[in-house]
Amino acid sequence: MNLLRLLWESTSITVEGLAALGALLVLGALILVLTLRVRLVRPFAVRPLAAAERVRGVLGRAMETGEPLHVALGIGGLGDVSTADTLAGLALVSFLADRGALAEVPVRVRLAQPTALVGALAALQRGAQGAGYPEAYDPAQAAFVAPVPLAYGAGTAEALRSEPPVANAMVGAFGAEVLLPAQAGGDQPQTVQVGGTSDPSVLPLLLATTDSLLAGEEIYALGAALGRADHTGSLAAQDLARALLVLGIVLGAVLALVIA
């Protein structure tokens, strides 16, 4: 008890920190409640994302032709600032690994950070085991290209030219180097290209080079759009928080106008 009291007495927090922690706890509680609702009652309906639908659609073609599906996870890793973007890309890798192992469709993943490689290999292995074909897992399906962005872009572009995929999905953290694989994929007439990133400065590059774009926050909804029911609770909480924020901004603007 004395130790706990000592710990309590030596702890301090700023007002801003307290407000942020409070908001985080409220959002966490909301996510928990809505996820429980999804598990116990029924999942939320998720607006279809064009990019997710394109990936689903192209899976059938890949099954028929045996051509590979390619995912470029970008220059982000796990444990750095781009973790959320990488996790969004890994949700796509998981989806394709599950379906790919069942239908014997080769899935290729190319990335620039070894920490993302760990996540990709785990997703591919899980997909093969889940489908009941653990022997379908091949550690060379995921390739660490280079830790430098431009080298990563050039290496991925070269791989896309050597083995043209039926679909090239570029979902994760990217910079301007995304143009190199996007251009290489665009040169292949049979390749469907989808892209998604959270960096607003990269979005125009993906818009110009892909068939479907996941703009900004849409990449965090990719898991739910691909059928992950456990992602829909947090997506609903995210939407609710955004609606409250927008309402606050509008009310603030009106109030500022009235006072002025």
Place this chain on the structure above:
Amino acid sequence: MRRILPALVALLVGPVVLLDYFLENPVLDAAGRFLLEGAIVLAASALLLGLWNLLLVHERQIRRREPGWPASVVILLSTGATLALGLAGWGSGALTWFYRFVLFPLEASTGALLAFVAVSAAVRAWRLSSLEGGVMLVVGVIVLVGTLAPQGPALTALGPLRDWIVSVPAMAAVRGILLGVALGIIATGLRVLLWIDRPYE
């Protein structure tokens, strides 16, 4: 055990690091620092896995004479050379020379290509006659020419137009996107912390 242990570690470590960010406490500070340093060491050791993967992928490509295998030979040779240079010539400046006269010029020349690739992508998007592609091309040209501060009565009007595009519609869109992205990142993090999503399994 293989499934429970990583989940337990995530469940215990996540809240400590999160609380350390908000609270000022000597014990929490020390624990948070220790855990973050541990994460850095783990991330660095993942580099060995990256090297193993690089060797595996390219060795197989060469052995099977897959398309693009000569590039794999170059990659393996340059990886070996850089590694040998780093281990043998540590502190001799050989690695610095390699970076300065081989890697940086290669990167710079690849980077210089990006401007042409961007123009080609914009033209392709415009040719496909998508509305977004057309709007993007027109706005891009206005911003580019406006930034160059051209001379002449017709072109000088582009300067204020460029400023308006950058500071009003573009800024509004960027702020909207960033707001959504911030919420998405927080929700993704909380989902992992609350054990709803377990990507580490």
